[in-house]
Amino acid sequence: MTLKELLQGQALRMGAKPAVIYRDEPITYQKLHERITRFANALRQLGVKQDDKVAIMLNNCPEYVISYFACSYLGAVAVPVNIFYKERELEFLLRDSDSVALITTPVFAEYFSKIDGPVENFKWLIVNGPYSEGIQFSELESQGSKDPVEVPVSEDQVAEILYTSGTTGVPKGVMLTHRNLFFHADAIIKVLELKDDDRALMVVPMFHGYGITVMICCFLIGTSFVLLDPFNPVEVFQALEKHKVTFLPMVVAMYYMLYHHPDRSKYDLSSLRVGISGASAMPAQLMREASEAFKIKILEAWGLTECSASATMQRMNMPYKEGSVGLPHPGVEVAVMDEEGGILGPNQVGELVIWGPLVMKGYYKRPDETAEALRGGWLHSGDMGYFDEDGYFFMVDRKKELVNVGGEKVFPREVEEIMYTHPAIAEAALVPQPDERLGEIPVAVVSLKTGEKLTESELIDFLSRRLARFKVPRRVIFMDSLPRNPIGKIIKKNLIQMLKEERKE
Secondary structure, eight states, X not given: OOHHHHHHHHHHHHTTSEEEEETTEEEEHHHHHHHHHHHHHHHHHHTOOTTOEEEEEOOSSHHHHHHHHHHHHHTOEEEEOOTTOOHHHHHHHHHHHTEEEEEEOHHHHHHHHTOOSOOTTOOEEEESSOOSSSEEHHHHHHHSOOXXXXXXXXXXXXXXXXXXXXXXXXXXXXXXXXXXXXXXXHHHHHHHTOOTTOEEEEOSOTTSHHHHHHHHHHHHHTOEEEEXXXXXXXXXXXXXXXXXXXXEEEEHHHHHHHHTOTTGGGSOOTTOOEEEEESSOOOHHHHHHHHHHHTSEEEEEEOOGGGTTOSEEOOTTSOOOTTOOBEEOTTOEEEEEOTTSOBOOTTOOEEEEEESTTSOSEETTOHHHHHHHTGGGSEEEEEEEEEOTTSOEEEEEEGGGOEEETTEXXXXXXXXHHHHTSTTEEEEEXXXXXXXXXXXXXXXXXXXXXXXXXXXXXHHHHHHTTSXXXXXXXXXXXXXXXXXXXXXXXXXXXXXXXXXXXXXX
């Protein structure tokens, strides 16, 4: 099946059922299909053709859904753009992806206007809102025909190019096909046991693979999602209560803010059935507290953009193992590999590698890096982990984020989990700092909960009683808050750079 066939079919089967609820206003499957068709026909009339790349830089809104699926109706390729990008990053993405159009807002259109010189292949700026340049989204949509979009689309065609965050270098465009996206969504549905009477909250950003997965899952089972932007705890509580949301996909920072919100108990959240946490590891302490507070099972997932967002997840009706990222999705193989390419057995730490229909087609215009990532037929994740005797996987850390203390390997996540058990700590990260004697030393960077106090010596003493000596941070840096990316993951490269700058001074 293709994304085009999905929406067309659901428009016939689910016509009057809400597909998207935005600002308390429902958009039915039939109306959504009609709007997508009109916009797709308008883009086609404009000159967008099959395999063209269309960049989408929008906040969570119905126009995002319309733009994304209009590309699939045309056989074009959607290129989601991080809304936190500035002009330099936007310029790189437009040039690297060969995008012919940018669909955006007036605010982000200003970034586009600051790009120096022409962008090769680029032709059309489409703006959702009043702006002096480009084409108005609403006008373009209103001009489009309601006639079926007669463009053949194959499940093996690239549906989207998602750019990696660039935490280990220049962002790379991950090519995901219709088949990749459908297989991944179907696997999530099976694992979460989602039904057509479930209802999701869409508050994770739709420019990320996480949000795209939630959207496709909902449409695949013929249910609806409540669309919010930006994240606001009170608005989330109100939406959960009013719309009887059952499915809560969020990131760690969101769960943290909801759990610690002083008005949490004022809202009826009894409709909630299941939650998932993705994008970064969820501290075990927060997992226990949030699961108990919301009276739901929160399932942690693990994966990366290159495998359509995730490859493993905990299960609804199987034993829960604290700290585990669960079992491989149905139809997916995950293994642990040593540096020579040998497959390791239970409880042996190595690189996690993935095989299955959800693995990307490759990196756009990067054959050498594609070959490296997919060497031996496996997708090499760059994450270190292991599995136990029951087949449960445990993610230890990023291969490139290990701290090498005089030859002893320190996995930051292990130390961070211990730090999160301290009652005063709100956020924690362990990063390496170059050291002349040991090569590297571990440094803790933390923020404290409101009203709490903690000294460097107190935290080091706390950790010294729980960890081997070489794992204990040699110093502690306190910050008001730790830098995070748009999906809530702590940006360790910023902290590492901060330590490098400090040494220069």
